[in-house]
Amino acid sequence: MTEPTKYRWADYGVLGLSIFLVFCLLFEPYxxxxxxxxxxxxxxxxxLHFPIVLLLVAVLLGLTNRPIPKLLLTAGVLSALITAxxxxFLGKDVPIKGELLFWHQWLGGATALIAxxxxxxxxxxxxxxxFxxxxxxxxLGLIVVTGHYGGMVTHGEGFLAFPAQESRDVIPENPxxxxxIVARILDDKCVSCHNPNKQKGELVMTGFDELVRGGENGDIFVAGNxxxxxxxxxLHLPLGDEEHMPPEGKSQLGENEIAILExxxxxxxxxxxxxxxLSESEPLVALIKAMMAPDPSEKWAELPKVADTALQAMASDYLSISRIADGSEALGAVLxxxxxxxxxxxxxxxRVAENIVHLDLSGIPIGEDEIDLISTFANLERLELDRTPIGDSDVRKLSSLNRLSLLKIYDTAITDESLSALKQMSALKSLYLYRxxxxxxGIASLKKERPDLLVDNGIDRATNAFFVANDTVPEN
Known part of the structure; x- marks a missing residue:
């Protein structure tokens, strides 16, 4: 078989895909x-990574005056056209194209056609x-520029910005x-998928007016409800649920961030x-002050190392366990x-008792064995046991948690007998005792003896309605 005949199929493939790509780009609106x-x-x-590697190798060989294998160039060009x-096709799934996606699409097409x-x-x-x-x-230049735009479409316009260029590191004293606060959380965890250039669900979250406008499914929040x-x-759906946001694989909101949005x-x-x-008794005040506190990573620096594989092995459809911050050994667990x-x-x-700093078992019918284990979590800072069957004896066991700063035990059967144990928790700053x-x-006595402790015994009705509506505690 002669050389021209040998690759005739590839010639037809390149020609056909090139014509089809030009047609798609020119007649996209129709x-x-x-x-x-x-x-x-x-x-x-x-x-998309396959043609990038092949074309870069072919370009490197060509620019250094080395022979370019015909199979290498053929595979690189065909895969580039298929990728474009x-x-x-993927871009057609986006109802409104922003400037970044527009340029990424056209530059990608130009890369494939010039190749x-x-x-x-x-x-x-x-x-x-x-020539x-x-x-x-x-x-070579188009690959670099197209990749740059692709990175910004996926991760946001500031993806390649130098750390020194960040201007929102410090939260004002009176924010x-x-x-x-809220916009900072949304920028970090939501805007990469919901911005003018990548409007998933026709939702933009880069400004307050856009939030109020909502997306293709209507309002995303109702003030006070x-x-x-x-x-x-x-946000509260299991991580594996296809409606959970942010989607699996994206950086998830921390418990404090979710509580602030709520x-x-x-x-x-x-x-x-x-x-x-805001009144000092508002739970939002304590949450924001915790966010404004100095970076806690130093106090977590001595925690034992935990492999990602170990976390994956413990996680399930109902148990979410993750690092509090990227690279941190401090863990948060929600069941x-x-x-x-x-x-x-x-x-x-x-197995990760020393690493758990946030634990949420709201609505779980835990027993004595679980309380005994939790009392050994020496670094625990936030504990949510609302709507569980705990009693006064369980609270006494928890008094050993000398780093606990937030405790939610509302809608439980505890009585005044728990007050002595609660007073002993010197690090406790926020306590939720509703219902x-x-x-x-007893609450008045607690507030008098511990004026530094924020005691919430009348949770906001809208918040309570949310918890009651989602109260699905299973039976043992």
């Missing part, structure tokens, strides 16, 4: 894709040495709740209220009410 074809565009992130077409031109000239031996070098440099706030519902919505979701305009509760799920946390058997006199 194209409607079948569901299966549109779905195939989701393979774009999987295949799949990117077009196809290089291939055609090489196959027909029509390239002068200088060949120009095409190779053009392909505007939305601008300085957590039950009707779609954003909060999705309380911001419950208190009216204002974009103008400052911290000093969602499963259809059938097995104490072994909680008891398995013994317990603790008397008003």
């Amino acid at each position: 194209i409607e894709l079948p569901n299966l074809v549109a779905w195939s565009g989701r393979l774009h992130p999987l295949v 077409v799949s990117g077009f 196809a031109l290089w291939y055609a000239l090489e196959r027909n031996k029509l390239t002068a040495a200088l 060949s070098k120009i095409l190779q440099v053009a392909v 505007v709740i939305y601008k300085d 957590l039950v009707e706030s779609e954003m909060i519902r999705r 309380q911001w919505i419950a208190t009216g979701a204002s974009d103008t209220v400052r911290l000093d305009q 969602f009410p499963p259809p059938g509760y097995d104490p072994k799920t909680v008891l398995a946390l013994e 317990t058997e603790v008397s008003e006199e």
Whole structure:
């Protein structure tokens, strides 16, 4: 088989894909894709690295005057065209294209088409040495620029910004709740998928007006009503649920961040209220002050090392266990009410007992064995046991947690007998006692003896409605 005949199939493939790609780019507004074809565009992130590597190797060989294997150039060009077409299919799934996605799509198409031109000239031996070098440099430059735009589409416009350029590191002493706190959380965890250039669900979260406008499913929050706030519902779904936000694989919100969003919505979701305009008894105040505290990573520096594989082995559809911050050994664990509760799920946390700093077992029918284990979590700082069957004897066991700063035990059967143990928790700063058997006199005594302790015995009605509506405690 002669050389021209040997790669004739590739010639037809390059020509056909090039014509199809040009057609797609020029007539995009008039194209409607079948569901299966549109779905195939989701393979774009999987295949895009293959042509990049092949074309870069081919360019490197060409620029250093070394022979370029025909199979290498053929595979690189064909895969580049397939990647550009799949990117077009994926882009059709975005209702409104921002500037970044527009340029990423056209630059990607240009990369594939110029590579196809290089291939055609090489196959027909029509390239002068200088012209060949120009095409190779053009392909190299387009790969770099297209990748840059792709990174910004995926991770946000500031993805490649130097750390020194960040201007929002320090929270003002008297922050505007939305601008300085809520927007910071959304920028870190949500905006990469919900910005003018990547409007997943037709939702933009880069400004207050855009938040109020909502997305394709309507409002994402209702001020003063957590039950009707779609954003909060999705944050509380199990990580594996396809409606959970942020999606699996993306950086998740921490417990404190979720609590801040909940309380911001419950208190009216204002974009103008400052911290000093809130009553000191508002749970949101304590949450924001915790966020404003110095970086806690230093106090966690001595925690034992935990491998990611160990965390993955312990996690399940109902148990979420993750690092409090990237690279940190401090862990947060949340157990969602499963259809059938097995104490072994909680008891398995013994292997990382020293690393647990946040633990949420709300609505879980825990027993004595679980309390005995929790009392050994020496570094525990936040503990949520609301709507559990704990009693006064259990609270006494928890008094050994000398780093505990927040304790939620509302809607439980504890009484005034727990007060002596609560007074002993010197690090405790926030205590939630709503719907317990603790008397008003007992709470008054606790506040008098511990003026530094924020005692919440009347949780916001909207917040309470949310918890009651989602109260699905399973039976033993």
